[in-house]
Amino acid sequence: MSAQPQGFQQRAAQALSDENLQRSIGSLKGGFVAARARAVSALPEFEAMREAGRAIKDHTLDNLDYYLTRYEAEVVRRGGHVHWASDAQDACRIIRDICARVGAKTVTKGKSMVSEEIGLNDALEADGLEVIETDAGEYIVQLAKEAPSHIVMPTIHKTTSQIASLFHEHHRQYGFEHHVEDPAELIGQVRSVLRGKFFAADVGITGANFLVAETGSNVIVTNEGNGDLTSTLARVHIVTAGIEKVVPTLNDTSVLLRLLARSALGMDVTSYVTYSTGPRREGDLDGPEEYHVVLVDNGRTKMLEGAYRPMLRCIRCGACMNHCPVYLSVGGHAYGWVYPGPMGAVLTPMIAGHEKAQELPHACTLNGRCQQVCPVKIPLPDMLRHLRHDQWEEGFIRGKARWGIDAWAWLATRPKLYHAVTRTLVGIGALLGRSSGRFRRLPLASGWTTGRDMPAPQGTTFHAAWAKSKKQG
Amino acid sequence: MGRDKILQRIRSALGESHASEHDRALLDARMDQRPSGPKVALGAERMSQFLTKVIANNFTVERLASQQLLVSAVRALMPDDETPDISVAKAIQSLGWPADWKINYGPGRHVERLCVTQALAGIAETGSVVVASAPDNPTTLNFLPDMHVIVLRAEDVVDHPEDVWARMALENWPRAVNVISGPSRTADVGGIIVRPAHGPKRVHLIVIDA
Numbered sequence A: 001m002s003a004q005p006q007g008f009q010q011r012a013a014q015a016l017s018d019e020n021l022q023r024s025i026g027s028l029k030g031g032f033v034a035a036r037a038r039a040v041s042a043l044p045e046f047e048a049m050r051e052a053g054r055a056i057k058d059h060t061l062d063n064l065d066y067y068l069t070r071y072e073a074e075v076v077r078r079g080g081h082v083h084w085a086s087d088a089q090d091a092c093r094i095i096r097d098i099c100a101r102v103g104a105k106t107v108t109k110g111k112s113m114v115s116e117e118i119g120l121n122d123a124l125e126a127d128g129l130e131v132i133e134t135d136a137g138e139y140i141v142q143l144a145k146e147a148p149s150h151i152v153m154p155t156i157h158k159t160t161s162q163i164a165s166l167f168h169e170h171h172r173q174y175g176f177e178h179h180v181e182d183p184a185e186l187i188g189q190v191r192s193v194l195r196g197k198f199f200a201a202d203v204g205i206t207g208a209n210f211l212v213a214e215t216g217s218n219v220i221v222t223n224e225g226n227g228d229l230t231s232t233l234a235r236v237h238i239v240t241a242g243i244e245k246v247v248p249t250l251n252d253t254s255v256l257l258r259l260l261a262r263s264a265l266g267m268d269v270t271s272y273v274t275y276s277t278g279p280r281r282e283g284d285l286d287g288p289e290e291y292h293v294v295l296v297d298n299g300r301t302k303m304l305e306g307a308y309r310p311m312l313r314c315i316r317c318g319a320c321m322n323h324c325p326v327y328l329s330v331g332g333h334a335y336g337w338v339y340p341g342p343m344g345a346v347l348t349p350m351i352a353g354h355e356k357a358q359e360l361p362h363a364c365t366l367n368g369r370c371q372q373v374c375p376v377k378i379p380l381p382d383m384l385r386h387l388r389h390d391q392w393e394e395g396f397i398r399g400k401a402r403w404g405i406d407a408w409a410w411l412a413t414r415p416k417l418y419h420a421v422t423r424t425l426v427g428i429g430a431l432l433g434r435s436s437g438r439f440r441r442l443p444l445a446s447g448w449t450t451g452r453d454m455p456a457p458q459g460t461t462f463h464a465a466w467a468k469s470k471k472q473g
Numbered sequence B: 001m002g003r004d005k006i007l008q009r010i011r012s013a014l015g016e017s018h019a020s021e022h023d024r025a026l027l028d029a030r031m032d033q034r035p036s037g038p039k040v041a042l043g044a045e046r047m048s049q050f051l052t053k054v055i056a057n058n059f060t061v062e063r064l065a066s067q068q069l070l071v072s073a074v075r076a077l078m079p080d081d082e083t084p085d086i087s088v089a090k091a092i093q094s095l096g097w098p099a100d101w102k103i104n105y106g107p108g109r110h111v112e113r114l115c116v117t118q119a120l121a122g123i124a125e126t127g128s129v130v131v132a133s134a135p136d137n138p139t140t141l142n143f144l145p146d147m148h149v150i151v152l153r154a155e156d157v158v159d160h161p162e163d164v165w166a167r168m169a170l171e172n173w174p175r176a177v178n179v180i181s182g183p184s185r186t187a188d189v190g191g192i193i194v195r196p197a198h199g200p201k202r203v204h205l206i207v208i209d210a
Helices: A008-016 A019-041 A046-062 A064-077 A088-101 A113-117 A120-126 A136-143 A160-170 A183-200 A226-233 A250-265 A300-304 A309-313 A341-352 A369-373 A380-393 A399-412 A415-432 A462-472 B002-017 B021-033 B046-056 B067-075 B090-095 B161-167
Strands: A081-085 A106-109 A130-133 A203-206 A210-212 A217-222 A236-242 A272-276 A290-296 B060-064 B085-088 B102-104 B112-118 B121-123 B128-132 B145-153 B176-180 B202-208
Touching: A008 A019, A019 A250, A046 A064, A046 A250, A046 A309, A064 A081, A064 A210, A064 A290, A064 B002, A064 B021, A081 A088, A081 B002, A088 A120, A088 A203, A088 A236, A088 A290, A106 A183, A106 A226, A113 A120, A113 A236, A120 A130, A130 A136, A136 A160, A136 A183, A160 A183, A183 A226, A203 A226, A210 A250, A217 A226, A217 A250, A226 A236, A226 A272, A226 B176, A250 A272, A250 B161, A300 A309, A300 B002, A309 A341, A341 A369, A341 A380, A369 A380, A399 A415, A415 A462, B046 B060, B046 B121, B060 B067, B067 B090, B067 B145, B067 B202, B085 B090, B090 B112, B121 B161, B128 B145
Parallel strands: A081 A290, A106 A130, A106 A203, A203 A236, A236 A290, B060 B202, B085 B102, B085 B112, B112 B145, B145 B202
Antiparallel strands: A210 A217, A217 A272, A272 B176, B121 B128, B128 B176
């Protein structure tokens, strides 16, 4: 999909008045958030695990070239191929070339956020290939020609009856004539339609939750089993993964998997965790004839350079968005690209560029809940503040906003003047707002007051109140 | 060449912190030592926690005193009036399967009512069963059937996934290692949990005590 992260404000405004969307994202609070809280409180070791997870990812990133080359050597030793892609275009070209060489017509896909990031489906379809997403949620958004709105629950924005209508339209060709709304029947249709596709596939593409340097394996975590049918039944298995997905050993994956299932779903474990390593072995009755891994940089080495390195710890659990008041108000599509919520507000500008994602780092209240729940302790609010600073330095903040911030900086760095001005404004505000205690309209602040009232100040500044309370002891 | 360009970018991004020869020896040592992180303490004795957890994960479970009882246990999972038409991993071919059953010892087929495969290990921490691919244990049998029957020896139940890795030889690391913790499911329609999605609707675990 092409990146459209500009226009956040407009999409957010639409999302706020979309009742279906509000109902479905509201269910996240009772669902994942409560389940995660239960899973974490049942586990006294959880904090120690977060620290261990952070340490594993940091250690790997600090020695990324070592672990990637170790990983590559293991893949090759076991008969697989490793390809390195500098950017999205490179990655798509490598995969298109493999598909062309093996004469592929049908491509099945397990869930892969990186493949969305590089726009793989469009690239393959442009070559005339039939591309089928096999995760039920991804299949639904593909039929609807939409993007996933959550990295773990891609269909969180869709109601059952919307899905029922979609299937009624698309599944007639497979003999499903009737409109049904029962989730079990709808999933039964997906199972039946896709079973044939798994067997017909020439190429199966999956992502990787982890790459293991010790064995040259890619690890996928699923509940449906679609990833395994994709990787086992196709003639050729291609793994797409960001370069940050590598970890040293199998034991390291066990630490991170404990964090992942609890943070993503509030569960101890998912139905399937699969370690796939190379093509079918001598004597094997199934498994792919060829095994390829495409390691994708696409902005990641840039993140590795400095302040944004901790973002590369991300294990894509979605806990940050489940706990984000902005995501929970506007949903995933408002963010305009594949990665929504706090992690997306950092990743999108880093991968797609500041010019395409100016508004995202500002769609944040800096309340810090994302950092508190992050299984690998990514300081997301710091990253977002840092992005705002970079946008300023690089001149992406212009016009009224730049003028306003300039004026504020000028005032805030002159303490005497600052105190005098704030004292005066707070005094006037308290006087004008004394009858109702709030303002329905304020000059230069319609962005605030069209949605809600602005409380009137109490008559004294924070500094003055602080000084007074200290004096009183 | 993408490879060299990316490795060069990584090395320049890491700058001074980039691994020296001395560090490389430390990194090699970490790979050999395979340090393990914090684990989840077991709440009960190993086998009892394992059985509690697999049931919580929606497996059905049965214990058999000997593998000689396996064929009749599998028979009991199917309707009496049907001639069984199933797939069995060659790893357990020699258990005396009746000659009048239709048995496929090959890879999984398009429609599979019931498949039987051999487990490598059970994990008490999470109530998971580990099935590894081999010429006599095809992976597709784990994912295609309506009912997946897994045969596990009681002595192969361990505490944690790390204990499984410690028992496996890296040199002969299998092509596919499937850690299975219940039937296939999804909540992608309306947030309602539906079983199955693409894989088995039922996973029946047979634990052999001797």
